[in-house]
Amino acid sequence: MSELYKKAIEVLENNWRGRFSIPCAKLYPFQWFWDSGLIAIGLAHFDMEKAETEIKTLLDSQWGNGFIPHIIFHSESDSYFPGPDFHRSDLHPQSSKKYNSTGMTQPPVTGFVLEEIYRISKDKKATLKFIESTIDKVFFNHQYFYNNRDPHNEGLVYIYHNWESGTDNSPIWDDIWDTMNPPEYTFERRDTTHVDPSQRPSKREYDHYLYIIDIAKEHNYSDAKIAELSPFLVQDPLFNAMLIKSNESLIYLYEKLGKHEKVSQLKKWQEKSIQSFNSKLFDEEIGAYVHYDLRNERPLQFLSSSSFSPLFAGIPDEERANAMVEVMLKKFGGEHQYLCASFDPTSERFNPKKYWRGPVWINLNWMLYNGLKKYEINDIAQRVKQDTIDMLQNNGFYEYFDSRKEMHNNGKAGYGGNNFSWSAALLIDLLEG
Incomplete structure (x- = not known):
């Protein structure tokens, strides 16, 4: 077992809190x-x-x-803002009575995670028993999305907040912020006491974030009212690709369990979703998938690491997949760049140090690696894997990394939180693969 592998286990052990893991100490305590x-x-x-x-x-x-919130507040902590008192999940009549949480969600990865756990398991019978006890909850979560987040019945679900995308302050949202003029909020940031403020979203960006939440709260987090009134309403290729990938995993696992009653519904969702995804979110001019602004009825024509996430879900056909990889290599894959920056390095909006405005993230690289393998684009898959290992080896288990190779000479090209859980977890999986 390599030293890096051992260190990854140590990170995960240290971030374990008895029933769940935190992403990293201090910065993300829930x-x-x-x-x-x-x-x-x-x-x-x-x-x-x-x-x-x-x-x-x-x-x-x-x-x-069926909704699953993006943060579950298991404990009291004043080290994170906005906390449970701001989010007020209790305003929704069907929210959890057991846990305080946010009223937002995040990319629905749980379906494919169950399949990954099954793949890794050395005791398939015991793991299938566990999956049998949890799979219906994941199906219920998918049902929530298609019933409540797909106003045009297209098979594409919307997100109503940038935090739901997982790519919190992406430059993609800048054009949406230009359509809004939220009030100036008075609050005390916590993240910037733990991390260099230049690596985090700005105060004015936070005004937008809080304003969207306030609109949702005003209507008790009603999905129908949010669809009608939220200034942020986006069909996100990363979010929808995770849902499609998780649908595929649920079909596989239900068939493995011999439980077929939900499979036909999953297949119907899948067929409609993939067709709409390819017809609506693929941008011929750019040569990859883009976000669609549902509120203002326009595509958001920017390349990001999310543009390539559909490879992980097997959404493009082989010809399109190969063409997308060419686009990625041209824009993101220069000899002085690590793959794969979170935003187009050739754009004036690119910032290689600032959260989702340019740095490389291990989770998106892990998806890209597995997507490339699916299409047997093995040489680029190996490059993504090696780039990922090199960044972690050179800097430690940071939250995100500079994509510029020359910044990695002194071990200070890792940014955000350190000893970050998913960086450690997915490194383990890459080393095992």
């Missing part, structure tokens, strides 16, 4: 939806009981309508 799913993949390699507990705790926070 349980996050998509973090938990991806962390469970790493845990499954060396502690299956913890991996299963992680997922059980996450699903235990599910609301009465």
